[in-house]
Amino acid sequence: MTLLAVSDAATNNLALTQLLDPMYLLQETWLKNAVLPAILAIVFIETGLLFPILPGDSLLFTGGMLAAQENPVVNIWVLVPLVTVVAFLGDQTAYWIGRRIGPALFNKEDTRFFKKSYVTETHEFFEKHGPKTIILARFVPIVRTFMPVLAGVSKMDYRKFVIFDIVGAVLWAGGITTLGYFLGNVPFIRDHIEAIFLLIVFVSILPGIITVGKKLIAKRSAPAVGNDAELASVTENS
CATH class of the missing domain: 1.20.5 (Single alpha-helices involved in coiled-coils or other helix-helix interfaces)
Known part of the structure; x- marks a missing residue:
């Protein structure tokens, strides 16, 4: 039983490692036949569907690196604008999920782990620090998945959210992909x-x-x- 448990744990760790390895996903699995759709799907799932355990920065960097190869599997001029748009749409989806969840939270009684004041404080935080948070959160794994949801729950001003979310999507999705294209062959940066x-x-x-x-x-x-x-x-x- 112990050996079986150790074997299962090792198998699960290997699967998680492979899931988080964009080079493996895009070159060693069936996704190698659909690199562009795979990158776009993963970006949208991570940013819009509340699934944080996916390669984010490394996926975009790897996409740019693959676009810089002699016979690229994806064109950089197609990849950059599309991942930027998809990153923006993902955040918009998560924001509106939060907006739909928000009213239910306010109608919920306070518990040990949840208080209505948490939502109010979150709203005040986003009104004061929202723009910078929206942009910087893009570069932090897990945080970038849940930040737009919290912005939606707290009912952050939508116009302000959209403006700075566009900036964040351009800097994160477009910027990292472009860095991968130009710096992907530098070992230290790549690793x-x-x-x-x-x-x-x-x-x-x-x-x-x-x-x-x-x-x-x-x-x-x-x-x-x-x-x-x-x-x-x-x-x-x-």
């Missing part, structure tokens, strides 16, 4: 593309993390300061 983008995003949001950290520290120290003041007052009166 560390997702880590590079995560680092860029982390540096971009670092000021926000510092601000949130300062607020949390201030909230934790506030009761202590209040208790010290109360103790001092009692001491003076006595």
Whole structure:
């Protein structure tokens, strides 16, 4: 039984590894006969149908790299505009899924894991930080899948969402695919593309993390300061 369990785990890990390996998907499976439709389908599923466990950045980079080969399986002038459009449509789908879910959440009673105030706070967050979040979230795996849903649930202004979602789709889908086309043959970049983008995003949001950290520290120290003041007052009166 133990050997069987180990074998099943190894098989599952191998399947997941292959699923997340765009080079394997696009060159070693039946998808090699439909590279362009496969890339477009995977991008839409990841961004629009709430399925985050798919290759994102690496898929686009690999698509651009394949387009740069001597006998390309896909044309870069077709690939870039199409993945940009599909990335945009995926986010739009997820946004409207969120808009449909939102009213049901507001009608739901508060529980241990869900409170209506969470939705209100999310709405306030997107109204204040939405544009930057929409763009940066594109470059973070899993986050890019659920960000547009949260924007929809919080009923972020749709016009604002569309404008910055277009910018995010162009920079992410079009930009990474283009990078793959020109830099796909550079080993270091090819092997560390997702880590590079995560680092860029982390540096971009670092000021926000510092601000949130300062607020949390201030909230934790506030009761202590209040208790010290109360103790001092009692001491003076006595």
